[in-house]
Amino acid sequence: MKPLTLTVDAPSHQYPIFIESSLQDALMRQLAQYSSKKAAIVTNHTIAPLYLEQVQAACKAAGVDAFSIILPDGEEYKTWESLNLIFDGLLTNHAERSTTLIALGGGVIGDMVGFAAATYQRGAPFIQIPTTLLSQVDSSVGGKTAINHPLGKNMIGAFYQPQAVFIGLDTLKTLPEREFAAGMAEVIKYALLGDAEFLNTLEQNISAIQAQEQDILAQVIFHCCKMKANIVAQDEKEHGVRAYLNLGHTFGHAIETEMGYGVWLHGEAVAAGMVLACHLSEHLGHINAEDTARVIRLLEQAQLPTQAPDFDLDTWIAHMQHDKKVINGEMRFVVLERLGKAAMAKGITAEILANVIPHV
């Protein structure tokens, strides 16, 4: 594949996304332009042995003096404690406000490092090097940064855009299959919320994507980043259309929080959540049972769960009342007007939810 570039034209900051088959090549070509002379590479114990050396070498070649901060791995570590480990590392190594934080890893690392960058000395620059499919198609783009709270996902955070995003397709070769599948949930989300033609492309090419055939994989990652960049350019801080990127997430975040962070992967919970969003959309008369069946078929082909756990209804609702789309105490849900077009639904009562959600 030939290197691809696109620009995120967010109102607060414009920045490039570089997509190449080799991460090393992308960094060697462009890092010097986007990093300050001093950098902190923040990663975790799983990713460090795989990719840290490569990023250190690229920093050296770019004349960037880099030190590393290595965190424990897992959604359950997306916490204040890990954030403090980042701050400890920054202070111990005399990081300045101009020091670039380099997030090397999946969405957990990216979200935490972005939040650390937003708050360290009131705002240091940061770069995203996403190494999971999920982070390449979604979390590294658009500037949502956060940590979890025991009562809710991503409850403490900031909107803060990176300086650049470097995507190397080669990093996905070491990604476990279950994690690749989790990334496919967000890929399928883009098709459902805004592009029926992309849904056809995914259905026709699912095996090639799973086999990581470079051309189609690059096309898919590029397409998702472009869709997200368009949405973020219109609505950086989620006052309107950006909420559509939350399709399946009101239910999904409830699953992640209730099960305990890390038990269901984010993408798995979003997959089951999107099926519930389909059922809700059906209940509202927007889509039909065949549409929902089509979504379930694709999610199953992508090796994703389509059946949510059956908590009691009060538990579901208690979690969903913490959702960030709640306004004046009223829950709002992203639904599908049709496959390929999202809409926002209000006035969803407990009775409606009882018809839609599996519960005991």
Ligand SMILES: NC(=O)c1ccc[n+]([C@@H]2O[C@H](COP(=O)([O-])OP(=O)(O)OC[C@H]3O[C@@H](n4cnc5c(N)ncnc54)[C@H](O)[C@@H]3O)[C@@H](O)[C@H]2O)c1
């Ligand atoms: N900010 C956003 O817009 C946004 C969007 C979507 C998701 N998220 C957040 O992203 C997180 C999920 O991200 P994720 O799915 O990337 O999970 P993750 O960051 O936990 O990474 C998944 C696992 O894969 C490992 N890993 C990462 N890259 C690897 C590689 N190349 N080879 C081998 N192992 C590798 C990680 O160490 C981890 O164990 C959630 O916290 C979610 O809330 C944020």
Ligand SMILES: O=C(O)C(=O)C[C@@H](O)[C@H](O)[C@H](O)COP(=O)(O)O
């Ligand atoms: O970028 C966005 O906007 C999204 O909603 C992308 C989601 O995939 C992502 O999981 C996000 O972190 C969820 O946002 P939240 O505001 O509900 O925490």
Ligand SMILES: [Zn+2]
């Ligand atoms: Zn998500």
